[in-house]
Every structure is written in C-alpha cells, then in structure tokens.
Amino acid sequence: MKIIIIGAGFSGVSTYLLLRRMLPPPEHTITLYDAHDPRAVRLRSGRDGLASPEEATRDSAATVGNIISLEPPAVRLLRFIDHKLYDTFKARSYVNRHYTLRSARGHTLAVIPTADGKLPAEHTLSCPRFDSWQWLHEHVGYDDSVCYRRATEVDLARGRPVVHFADGSRDDADLVVGADGVRSVVKKALFGHEDESSYGPAFEGFLGVGGFVDMDLPTSVTDLESMVFTFGPAGSFGYCSAAAPEQRRVAWWSNWGSPNAPAGNTVLEASTIKEQLLDRHATWRDAAINDIIQCSSTDRVYPVWTTPDLPHWGQRGSVLLGDAAHTLQATSGSGANQALEDAVVFSLLLSHYMTTSDGARHVPRDVADMASKALYEIRAPRVAELRLRSRNLYVTNKRINSVVLEYLWYLWIFVQTHVSFASKFLSFMC
Numbered sequence: 001m002k003i004i005i006i007g008a009g010f011s012g013v014s015t016y017l018l019l020r021r022m023l024p025p026p027e028h029t030i031t032l033y034d035a036h037d038p039r040a041v042r043l044r045s046g047r048d049g050l051a052s053p054e055e056a057t058r059d060s061a062a063t064v065g066n067i068i069s070l071e072p073p074a075v076r077l078l079r080f081i082d083h084k085l086y087d088t089f090k091a092r093s094y095v096n097r098h099y100t101l102r103s104a105r106g107h108t109l110a111v112i113p114t115a116d117g118k119l120p121a122e123h124t125l126s127c128p129r130f131d132s133w134q135w136l137h138e139h140v141g142y143d144d145s146v147c148y149r150r151a152t153e154v155d156l157a158r159g160r161p162v163v164h165f166a167d168g169s170r171d172d173a174d175l176v177v178g179a180d181g182v183r184s185v186v187k188k189a190l191f192g193h194e195d196e197s198s199y200g201p202a203f204e205g206f207l208g209v210g211g212f213v214d215m216d217l218p219t220s221v222t223d224l225e226s227m228v229f230t231f232g233p234a235g236s237f238g239y240c241s242a243a244a245p246e247q248r249r250v251a252w253w254s255n256w257g258s259p260n261a262p263a264g265n266t267v268l269e270a271s272t273i274k275e276q277l278l279d280r281h282a283t284w285r286d287a288a289i290n291d292i293i294q295c296s297s298t299d300r301v302y303p304v305w306t307t308p309d310l311p312h313w314g315q316r317g318s319v320l321l322g323d324a325a326h327t328l329q330a331t332s333g334s335g336a337n338q339a340l341e342d343a344v345v346f347s348l349l350l351s352h353y354m355t356t357s358d359g360a361r362h363v364p365r366d367v368a369d370m371a372s373k374a375l376y377e378i379r380a381p382r383v384a385e386l387r388l389r390s391r392n393l394y395v396t397n398k399r400i401n402s403v404v405l406e407y408l409w410y411l412w413i414f415v416q417t418h419v420s421f422a423s424k425f426l427s428f429m430c
C-alpha cells in the first residue's frame with residue numbers, strides 16, 4: 001500500500017512511526033509531508049516582527065499555542081508508539097501529580113490526582129506546544145523523513161487520491177491521511193462542497209490570552225506538583241510549570257466569555273491586555289495570579305473554538321485524524337491526547353484489515369476505507385463526550401454579578417469534578 005500522511009504533528013508523526021513498523025517496506029511506502037520545517041520557522045512575537053521560536057514561545061499562546069498536557073493514557077500511548085519519543089517527553093516536560101481547582105475567593109474546590117490507577121503508572125505531563133512539535137520532528141529525523149511541502153489540494157474524485165503541493169508538484173497514493181490540523185485540506189476535499197459551518201471551526205463563546213513567564217514556580221504548583229485552575233465571576237485563570245522545575249518556566253492562560261466571535265486572533269497593546277487581566281483577576285485570592293500577570297507581556301487574544309461533529313472521518317481512500325477530524329476546545333486540554341488515540345487506533349485497524357482482508361476482493365483503497373469507518377465508529381462517541389464535558393465546566397459565558405450565582409457556580413464545578421472523579425474511581429475499582 002502507498003500511504004501519504006499530510007501533517008507532522010502529534011497525529012501525523014505517531015501514525016508514521018506506527019505504520020512504518022506495522023506495514024514495513026518494500027511492500028508498503030509511507031511519505032510524511034509538513035508545510036513547516038521547525039528549523040526554518042521564525043515566529044511572530046508581539047508586533048516586533050519576526051522573532052526566534054524561543055522568544056515567541058515565551059509570550060504568545062495565540063500564535064504558537066500554550067501548554068500541551070498529556071494525560072496518563074496518552075503518555076502510555078507515547079511509550080507504545082516509540083520508547084525514545086516517550087523518554088524525550090518525560091525528560092523535558094513537567095510531571096503533574098494533581099489538578100487543583102479553586103474558586104476566585106480562595107476555596108479549594110477539588111484536588112484530583114492525575115494518575116488513573118492503571119499500569120504502568122503515569123502522571124500528566126505539561127510542555128509548550130511549540131516545543132512538543134519540534135521534538136516530534138527531531139525524533140522523526142531531519143534526514144529526508146519529512147518532506148517539507150505544503151499541500152494545497154487533495155483530489156478524491158479519481159480512483160486514487162492525488163495530493164497537489166504549493167510548489168507545483170503532486171503525489172498519489174492508495175491512502176491519504178489528513179493529519180493536517182484544524183484547517184485540513186483533506187477535510188476540505190471531503191466536505192468542501194458543503195457550507196463551511198457544517199465542518200469548519202465554530203466559536204464557543206469564549207476568548208483567551210496566555211503565554212509563558214520566567215519566574216520561580218508558585219508553591220501551589222510545587223507543593224502538590226499540580227496544575228492550578230481557578231474559576232471566578234469574570235472567567236477562569238490557569239497556570240502550571242511548562243518544563244522541568246529547574247527551568248523556572250510557568251505557563252498561564254485566562255479565559256472569559258464573549259458574545260462576539262472575532263475572525264481570528266486580535267492584536268492589542270500588551271499594556272491593554274494586562275489592564276484587562278487585572279480587571280478580571282486582580283481581586284482573586286491567589287497571589288501567584290497577580291505575580292504572573294505582572295510578568296506577562298502577551299499582546300494577542302484568541303477565540304476558543306471547536307469543529308462540529310462530522311458524519312464520517314474519511315472515504316474514497318482518505319482518513320482524518322486529530323484536529324482535522326475533531327478540534328476540541330483549547331480549554332479541554334485534550335487535543336493532543338485525542339490525536340494520539342486516533343493515531344494508535346487507526347494504525348492498528350489498518351494493519352489488521354491489511355492482514356485479514358481478501359486481496360482478491362479488496363483493493364488497498366477499500367481496505368483503507370474499512371479502517372476509516374471503524375475508526376469513526378470507535379472514536380467519535382468518545383470525542384463528542386469530551387467536548388460536552390469541557391463545555392459543562394464553562395456553564396456561562398457572562399460575567400456573574402450575583403454572589404449567590406457565583407457560589408452556585410462553584411457548587412456546580414464541585415459536583416462536576418467530584419462526580420467524574422468518583423465515576424472514574426468506581427470504574428477502576430470494578
């Protein structure tokens with residue numbers, strides 16, 4: 001089988017590593033394409049023009065993303081995908097043993113262990129999104145394993161999918177894997193004839209700012225080795241360590257409700273963003289929040305969006321994985337986890353159908369379609385549930401002006417977190 005993977009993020013690199021092992025050459029060929037070479041990327045930080053990635057990751061969640069958190073199931077999948085990749089993530093990330101949920105008034109609403117009781121024991125890892133992307137590329141290797149070309153169009157109308165690239169070249173395959181993120185060209189080939197609102201990103205009613213600051217890790221992080229989430233009448237504020245403790249690198253994010261859906265990221269004066277942060281959070285009881293705001297200098301506001309549930313994740317020799325199939329809210333912290341789950345499930349399904357299907361009756365493209373269909377049946381309900389769970393934590397996108405309603409909201413968060421923790425605990429015990 002000839003396979004093209006578009007996108008070398010979590011889903012694309014994992015699928016590449018797994019399929020290379022499960023469907024080895026020369027019978028099978030797998031080519032991985034990505035639009036961006038991390039060695040050449042110079043990211044825009046603030047309005048000062050181009051800056052080094054290192055500078056940009058310090059400061060601008062809106063352009064390069066903020067923290068990626070990998071929960072225990074995803075960490076175990078990393079180990080299954082590739083031991084060395086797992087070692088890299090473990091060594092360079094912060095290991096969070098707890099999630100602490102607080103109210104703006106200083107109550108601890110929940111302290112939830114990140115370990116899920118399964119073996120091998122793992123905890124939630126946190127690292128900058130941009131760094132994780134670099135590690136994935138580093139791991140695959142810069143020895144021509146990734147072809148750095150931007151796919152512009154995928155033609156699924158013929159017997160064999162054809163991919164067209166920005167440099168005028170083209171490639172064809174039995175299977176095209178769309179691991180190319182939220183603006184996927186493969187998704188466009190599958191659904192582009194429909195109204196974009198049926199498959200494109202949809203605003204969730206929340207905006208966010210965030211970034212990284214260099215400072216001593218707050219004791220609320222180090223005491224329990226915790227990610228800290230605080231909820232209040234004007235939104236929410238989260239922070240955690242973004243790297244191994246000696247690096248003193250704190251990631252932070254603030255989300256609040258908004259009726260308006262901006263077209264994309266909004267650039268403001270950094271001082272304006274700081275004023276808005278202080279307006280929302282200055283009276284909150286956690287002193288670390290104020291310290292972080294004082295050190296922050298981001299100038300971008302980003303919208304929180306998701307993509308709607310799709311009727312399928314691939315046909316006619318194509319499959320969508322990760323964000324291309326389902327973009328979850330940034331506030332869910334689940335995007336990378338779900339991308340890894342897709343990659344593993346799809347790779348296992350494809351290699352299973354390749355070895356069990358009747359070659360006389362099934363051409364490779366049909367086998368790929370069987371795997372895409374099974375992937376959707378297994379994974380789509382789980383993703384839909386995660387989207388709903390994330391929405392439930394952010395029950396209102398309006399500023400709460402009544403103390404009674406504020407306390408009712410804290411009660412809601414308390415119940416939500418304890419019910420889901422209790423049900424996890426019970427299913428573990430059974």
Ligand SMILES: Cc1cc2nc3c(=O)[nH]c(=O)nc-3n(C[C@H](O)[C@H](O)[C@H](O)COP(=O)(O)OP(=O)(O)OC[C@H]3O[C@@H](n4cnc5c(N)ncnc54)[C@H](O)[C@@H]3O)c2cc1C
Pocket residue numbers: 006007008009010011012033034035036061062063064065066067068069129149150151152179180181182183184185321322323324330333334335336339
């Ligand atoms: C700007 C941004 C910020 C984010 N911030 C956070 C965050 O703070 N926390 C969090 O948990 N999640 C965040 N996410 C989501 C998280 O990064 C994803 O859920 C996760 O990385 C999904 O992995 P993926 O492999 O499906 O897609 P991605 O990681 O998006 O990877 C897609 C890959 O495809 C490549 N690509 C895209 N288009 C093309 C093309 N036409 N041709 C060739 N290659 C292409 C890209 O260069 C990229 O390498 C963010 C996503 C974005 C886009």
